[in-house]
Amino acid sequence: MVRLLVTGGAGFIGANFVAYVLQSHSEVEITILDKLTYAGNRNSIAKLLGSRVKLVVGDICDGPLVAKLVCQTDMIVHFAAESHNDNSLSNPWPFIQTNIVGTYTLIQAATKYHKRFHHISTDEVYGDLPLPGNDVKFTTTSPYQPSSPYSASKASSDMLVRAWIRSFGLQATISNCSNNYGPYQYIEKFIPRQITNILSGRRPKLYGSGNNVRDWIHVNDHSVAIWDILTKGRIGETYLIGANGEMSNKAVLEMILRLMGKSQDAYDIVKDRPGHDLRYAIDATKLRDDLGWQPRYTDFQSGLQATINWYSDHQDWWQADKNKVEASYARKNQ
Numbered sequence: 284m285v286r287l288l289v290t291g292g293a294g295f296i297g298a299n300f301v302a303y304v305l306q307s308h309s310e311v312e313i314t315i316l317d318k319l320t321y322a323g324n325r326n327s328i329a330k331l332l333g334s335r336v337k338l339v340v341g342d343i344c345d346g347p348l349v350a351k352l353v354c355q356t357d358m359i360v361h362f363a364a365e366s367h368n369d370n371s372l373s374n375p376w377p378f379i380q381t382n383i384v385g386t387y388t389l390i391q392a393a394t395k396y397h398k399r400f401h402h403i404s405t406d407e408v409y410g411d412l413p414l415p416g417n418d419v420k421f422t423t424t425s426p427y428q429p430s431s432p433y434s435a436s437k438a439s440s441d442m443l444v445r446a447w448i449r450s451f452g453l454q455a456t457i458s459n460c461s462n463n464y465g466p467y468q469y470i471e472k473f474i475p476r477q478i479t480n481i482l483s484g485r486r487p488k489l490y491g492s493g494n495n496v497r498d499w500i501h502v503n504d505h506s507v508a509i510w511d512i513l514t515k516g517r518i519g520e521t522y523l524i525g526a527n528g529e530m531s532n533k534a535v536l537e538m539i540l541r542l543m544g545k546s547q548d549a550y551d552i553v554k555d556r557p558g559h560d561l562r563y564a565i566d567a568t569k570l571r572d573d574l575g576w577q578p579r580y581t582d583f584q585s586g587l588q589a590t591i592n593w594y595s596d597h598q599d600w601w602q603a604d605k606n607k608v609e610a611s612y613a614r615k616n617q
């Protein structure tokens with residue numbers, strides 16, 4: 284058996300990744316290390332726990348705990364992070380602590396025990412691009428220009444991993460992915476917020492003009508890409524993950540409204556995000572050419588419909604937090 288330590292495995296992408304590995308790679312045993320912050324949910328992994336998957340509730344900044352778990356594993360996939368831009372604008376400190384100090388704690392242990400490490404990062408480290416009208420996309424040589432405390436903390440963590448690879452021989456790879464969508468995403472994020480607003484009788488909320496563009500990828504395509512990099516990627520390399528899914532926020536929201544039987548203009552325009560990145564777009568040629576990865580969820584509308592169905596069918600997963608999340612947005616006029 285191969286032993287895999289997954290940090291942040293009770294969060295959105297981590298939980299989907301654990302489910303994918305459990306189903307598709309029978310030779311793997313998984314330990315999830317998760318602090319179960321507001322964004323981590325035991326119910327996202329409850330049915331996965333058993334002989335091949337166990338959960339350790341703890342903090343990636345806890346050096347002795349991290350050292351013990353890293354020593355007992357073969358490979359580490361590091362998802363755990365504070366992940367929401369809006370929260371980083373209100374209170375950056377947890378982002379500095381978890382995203383930077385937590386990553387430092389993990390790579391120190393992975394270096395000490397000579398363990399394979401894969402660092403999950405974001406396209407936001409590259410800042411933003413001009414709105415469509417030109418073909419420019421992020422590549423692995425794009426300069427780091429993070430805009431928010433969240434993206435700056437992720438950029439910092441990438442830099443630490445790169446330095447540990449070069450100076451200490453850490454056996455690591457990095458991936459920078461675009462915006463994920465799918466089941467189990469916390470309801471503070473754009474797509475699940477709008478779906479659950481409609482399901483709970485509220486109006487969707489669009490920041491500013493709605494012209495900002497995100498490059499959407501289904502979370503299952505992200506999981507397969509991570510597995511490919513973990514098992515076939517070249518040590519020291521960075522891979523960009525994206526599925527050519529560029530759409531404006533307004534277009535995504537109008538599609539949600541149409542799929543949920545509402546009129547196209549049944550939403551509110553609210554205060555824009557300070558420093559709001561205009562556009563992200565990924566050139567994933569290296570991942571496709573070097574590792575043969577291909578996205579399978581290429582029809583965004585049917586992926587979105589399945590996601591709407593999931594939130595509609597799993598109201599017990601999100602209802603308890605809905606009032607609290609919306610009250611917090613309302614205090615910021617969002």
Ligand code: NAD
Nearest residue numbers: 291293294295296318319320322323342343363364366463
């Ligand atoms: P999420 O917020 O849904 O989940 C984060 C998980 O990390 C939660 O389970 C939380 O409890 C856990 N966690 C937070 N702080 C911790 C700590 N100190 N110790 C242990 N566990 C802790 O995030 P997500 O959207 O699943 O993102 C996962 C990773 O993927 C992050 O590193 C994020 O930067 C990256 N990423 C996300 C996206 C996206 O679209 N969501 C895109 C690209 C990259």
Ligand code: DAU
Nearest residue numbers: 366367368405406407461462471472473488489490495532
């Ligand atoms: O690009 C990858 C990143 O994608 C990840 O690194 C982050 O962890 C993840 O949260 C996501 O960041 P974004 O800031 O792009 O995602 P968010 O869901 O917060 O917002 C998506 C877009 O929708 C963004 O342009 C802001 C806008 N928005 C968001 C919310 C919550 C709205 O218009 N209305 C909203 O209510």
